[in-house]
Amino acid sequence: xxxxxxxxxxxxxxxxxxxxxxxxxxxxxxxxxxxxxxxxxxxxxxxxxxxxxxxxxxxxxxxxxxxxxxxxxxxxxxxxxxxxxxxxxxxxxxxxxxxxxxxxxxxxxxxxxx
Amino acid sequence: xxxxxxxxxxxxxxxxxxxxxxxxxxxxxxxxxxxxxxxxxxxxxxxxxxxxxxxxxxxxxxxxxxxxxxxxxxxxxxxxxxxxxxxxxxxxxxxxxxxxxxxxxxxxxxxxxxx
Numbered sequence: 001x002x003x004x005x006x007x008x009x010x011x012x013x014x015x016x017x018x019x020x021x022x023x024x025x026x027x028x029x030x031x032x033x034x035x036x037x038x039x040x041x042x043x044x045x046x047x048x049x050x051x052x053x054x055x056x057x058x059x060x061x062x063x064x065x066x067x068x069x070x071x072x073x074x075x076x077x078x079x080x081x082x083x084x085x086x087x088x089x090x091x092x093x094x095x096x097x098x099x100x101x102x103x104x105x106x107x108x109x110x111x112x113x114x
Numbered sequence: 115x116x117x118x119x120x121x122x123x124x125x126x127x128x129x130x131x132x133x134x135x136x137x138x139x140x141x142x143x144x145x146x147x148x149x150x151x152x153x154x155x156x157x158x159x160x161x162x163x164x165x166x167x168x169x170x171x172x173x174x175x176x177x178x179x180x181x182x183x184x185x186x187x188x189x190x191x192x193x194x195x196x197x198x199x200x201x202x203x204x205x206x207x208x209x210x211x212x213x214x215x216x217x218x219x220x221x222x223x224x225x226x227x228x229x
Contacts, residue, residue: 044217049214051214094215103161103217
């Protein structure tokens with residue numbers, strides 16, 4: 001079966017500290033992968049997506065970066081966190097079934113920057 | 115511009131009643147997908163239902179159905195026989211045409227099911 005993992009589940013970091021959030025998927029190969037952020041009480045905003053190893057597209061200029069060192073691994077990073085980076089970060093992957101494309105989400109990482 | 119609009123910040127429904135959550139979208143792409151997700155207080159995003167722009171029939175998944183009106187650019191979610199466990203935030207999303215399958219989300223509707 002196909003599963004998606006994210007860690008850590010919760011993170012509290014001081015302003016100016018680095019960040020590394022990891023997302024891994026199992027049970028598939030060469031998936032499209034996505035990082036979304038959800039600010040408190042808001043909808044999801046797409047940050048990055050990747051269609052393959054080393055291929056990263058950024059949707060919103062920001063303090064964050066993403067990397068895809070392996071086919072089933074997607075990492076979200078920052079060198080220096082800002083207060084505005086607080087939020088709920090969700091990794092997703094795309095599954096194609098016939099004419100249907102559906103994104104399934106990981107459990108998320110709740111980041112608080114103090 | 116590609117956009118999803120959910121005009122209902124919050125909704126109440128009595129248990130066992132049906133409820134409709136509104137969603138309108140804007141895109142110039144001829145091919146697109148429409149999705150509904152449920153987000154309970156735990157935060158996980160749960161996929162509910164999908165409708166393709168070329169699908170002739172409205173999508174249904176158990177108690178969920180999507181009322182797709184292409185000319186009006188609306189994709190309302192209908193939940194039949196509401197249950198207490200349906201209380202959650204509901205997001206409408208669109209995947210515009212193209213191979214990247216990026217999702218554009220609305221701002222969500224908070225549904226409260228009352229006993």
